[in-house]
Amino acid sequence: MQILERFLKGEKPAIARVITKIENGTDPKLLEDIFPHTGNAYYIGITGPPGAGKSSLVNAIVPKLLENNKKVGIIAVDPTSPFSGGALLGDRIRMNDLALNENVFIRSMATRGSLGGLASKTKDVALVLDAAGMDYVIIETVGVGQVELDIAQVCDTTVVTLVPESGDAIQAMKAGILEVADILVVNKGDRTGSDRLMMELKFAFELRDEKIKWQVPILKTVAIENQGIEELVSTIKFHKEYLEKSGEIEIERKNKLVLRVNELIEEKIRTHLHNYIIDQKHLKKMIDKAYDRKITPHCIVDEIAKKIFKGGE
Amino acid sequence: MQILERFLKGEKPAIARVITKIENGTDPKLLEDIFPHTGNAYYIGITGPPGAGKSSLVNAIVPKLLENNKKVGIIAVDPTSPFSGGALLGDRIRMNDLALNENVFIRSMATRGSLGGLASKTKDVALVLDAAGMDYVIIETVGVGQVELDIAQVCDTTVVTLVPESGDAIQAMKAGILEVADILVVNKGDRTGSDRLMMELKFAFELRDEKIKWQVPILKTVAIENQGIEELVSTIKFHKEYLEKSGEIEIERKNKLVLRVNELIEEKIRTHLHNYIIDQKHLKKMIDKAYDRKITPHCIVDEIAKKIFKGGE
Numbered sequence: 001m002q003i004l005e006r007f008l009k010g011e012k013p014a015i016a017r018v019i020t021k022i023e024n025g026t027d028p029k030l031l032e033d034i035f036p037h038t039g040n041a042y043y044i045g046i047t048g049p050p051g052a053g054k055s056s057l058v059n060a061i062v063p064k065l066l067e068n069n070k071k072v073g074i075i076a077v078d079p080t081s082p083f084s085g086g087a088l089l090g091d092r093i094r095m096n097d098l099a100l101n102e103n104v105f106i107r108s109m110a111t112r113g114s115l116g117g118l119a120s121k122t123k124d125v126a127l128v129l130d131a132a133g134m135d136y137v138i139i140e141t142v143g144v145g146q147v148e149l150d151i152a153q154v155c156d157t158t159v160v161t162l163v164p165e166s167g168d169a170i171q172a173m174k175a176g177i178l179e180v181a182d183i184l185v186v187n188k189g190d191r192t193g194s195d196r197l198m199m200e201l202k203f204a205f206e207l208r209d210e211k212i213k214w215q216v217p218i219l220k221t222v223a224i225e226n227q228g229i230e231e232l233v234s235t236i237k238f239h240k241e242y243l244e245k246s247g248e249i250e251i252e253r254k255n256k257l258v259l260r261v262n263e264l265i266e267e268k269i270r271t272h273l274h275n276y277i278i279d280q281k282h283l284k285k286m287i288d289k290a291y292d293r294k295i296t297p298h299c300i301v302d303e304i305a306k307k308i309f310k311g312g313e
Numbered sequence: 314m315q316i317l318e319r320f321l322k323g324e325k326p327a328i329a330r331v332i333t334k335i336e337n338g339t340d341p342k343l344l345e346d347i348f349p350h351t352g353n354a355y356y357i358g359i360t361g362p363p364g365a366g367k368s369s370l371v372n373a374i375v376p377k378l379l380e381n382n383k384k385v386g387i388i389a390v391d392p393t394s395p396f397s398g399g400a401l402l403g404d405r406i407r408m409n410d411l412a413l414n415e416n417v418f419i420r421s422m423a424t425r426g427s428l429g430g431l432a433s434k435t436k437d438v439a440l441v442l443d444a445a446g447m448d449y450v451i452i453e454t455v456g457v458g459q460v461e462l463d464i465a466q467v468c469d470t471t472v473v474t475l476v477p478e479s480g481d482a483i484q485a486m487k488a489g490i491l492e493v494a495d496i497l498v499v500n501k502g503d504r505t506g507s508d509r510l511m512m513e514l515k516f517a518f519e520l521r522d523e524k525i526k527w528q529v530p531i532l533k534t535v536a537i538e539n540q541g542i543e544e545l546v547s548t549i550k551f552h553k554e555y556l557e558k559s560g561e562i563e564i565e566r567k568n569k570l571v572l573r574v575n576e577l578i579e580e581k582i583r584t585h586l587h588n589y590i591i592d593q594k595h596l597k598k599m600i601d602k603a604y605d606r607k608i609t610p611h612c613i614v615d616e617i618a619k620k621i622f623k624g625g626e
Contacts, residue, residue, distance in 0.1 A: 031609055031611060036606045037606075039606050254600050257603050265614045266582070266583065268615075268618050288567070291563070291567050293350075294349075298341075301577040304578055305582075308622055
């Protein structure tokens with residue numbers, strides 16, 4: 001238990017070890033021990049397409065979040081394919097200065113196996129940083145896919161970053177990423193096309209359902225020159241205040257817990273299913289029958305469902 | 314049953330009605346009636362990022378596939394967000410000429426509700442076109458996300474289309490889309506940067522595992538000018554022959570049936586779970602406890618799992 005004590009004091013080596021244990025799933029009780037200490041951190045998601053300057057943005061906002069002796073945990077998620085493993089290393093290296101700060105803890109997480117698993121593990125690692133006494137937990141994700149949407153589910157404030165070169169905002173919209181944005185940032189705002197992009201985004205958001213209470217602010221930054229960063233940080237804090245004062249933060253966090261429970265049960269079911277199906281010559285026979293068009297996949301599923309569920313159906 | 318007869322004769326209005334019924338799920342037995350008539354069509358997936366000219370490519374290859382009195386079914390899948398509903402209409406309109414051909418059947422499918430649901434429905438609609446006597450079923454998807462990967466799971470040959478402007482091939486790689494490619498096409502190959510893109514792609518593929526038997530061909534096309542189309546079609550046919558002669562087609566199709574069964578059972582479980590969890594004040598109580606950090610989401614899940622699964626755990 002000595003490690004847990006040191007962990008709760010916020011000692012970096014202890015934090016790193018706990019994260020590794022959580023990532024590897026070697027100690028299932030560990031999360032239970034940690035969980036009572038969570039709930040104090042504010043979760044900020046930074047996401048957007050590759051090349052949008054998310055790491056620069058994180059580098060720029062963290063010093064402001066650290067003011068008044070606050071602590072910041074950063075999780076950098078790289079849902080890359082096996083093809084492009086090394087491509088993002090440069091971004092990470094630039095974060096080294098921050099890593100030296102005693103009030104900052106940085107962890108990179110990369111895909112091993114399924115993307116779904118990555119998003120799920122990231123959420124548990126965020127809890128670890130929360131329990132370790134971080135005031136802010138920043139989750140930076142590189143991409144515009146399902147992982148990003150899944151991770152947005154645990155963030156109190158999700159900042160979506162675009163650049164003029166990310167070209168058609170339409171493309172980002174298709175990925176559904178704008179729908180999870182609490183704050184939109186047009187980074188590299190000194191480049192050609194940034195004003196046009198801002199106009200397009202404003203137009204797109206004006207078309208949205210009027211029932212939405214929080215009007216998504218669209219900000220312009222030049223992260224590497226620290227422009228617009230002050231305003232971004234105060235907008236994040238304004239959103240935090242808005243959630244807290246309106247009571248929405250409790251509702252939102254409970255909704256997120258429901259989503260998390262659903263996600264975990266789907267994972268459990270997948271494992272259960274996997275264990276059930278593997279070693280089953282029966283399934284192979286059924287697949288052969290389906291291949292010969294004698295039984296539909298839907299009927300196979302009905303049969304399996306009857307076997308694994310209590311109460312049939 | 315009259316409609317089924319007319320459907321099996323390949324009458325277009327009957328095909329359209331059967332698809333609608335399958336899409337709406339109003340007649341669960343219908344797929345069972347149709348399924349014995351499937352297994353004859355060859356499934357071709359055409360996918361790639363927005364703006365890669367997929368529709369033009371489909372327009373160009375279909376006339377060649379129609380030679381020797383063959384029939385072609387086309388499913389155009391638009392996994393768009395609510396934001397950009399109308400953006401792709403233009404592409405579809407261009408397909409009108411093909412739609413007039415009596416040996417061509419075209420169906421557009423758009424997102425209603427979940428993306429996962431879309432990919433799943435698309436697979437059933439492909440079976441419908443297969444049963445209706447199509448020799449080729451082309452599934453065209455617009456995007457680089459999970460839907461595309463899911464749909465590639467049912468295609469015998471997946472053609473991934475890129476353009477020089479889709480910029481960094483790296484981005485496409487991240488989305489995992491190159492990993493599902495059986496054939497790669499650099500479309501709009503007359504534009505600046507297409508040779509460089511081809512080089513990058515060749516390099517990326519050379520790095521791949523040597524155990525892979527099928528060496529992914531990388532072709533250049535200018536679809537709207539019909540350039541490179543002949544070669545693309547013969548490469549598709551060459552891949553078909555390769556699968557058939559090596560016997561891989563049976564293995565692949567059986568593997569795909571296993572994936573399909575897994576997907577369907579996950580869907581069923583999700584529904585089951587949903588029905589189980591809804592109306593459960595108990596879950597709300599558990600979430601409140603989790604919010605107060607008295608129980609972890611993981612423990613809630615263990616409890617739920619015990620209730621719904623036969624054989625515990």
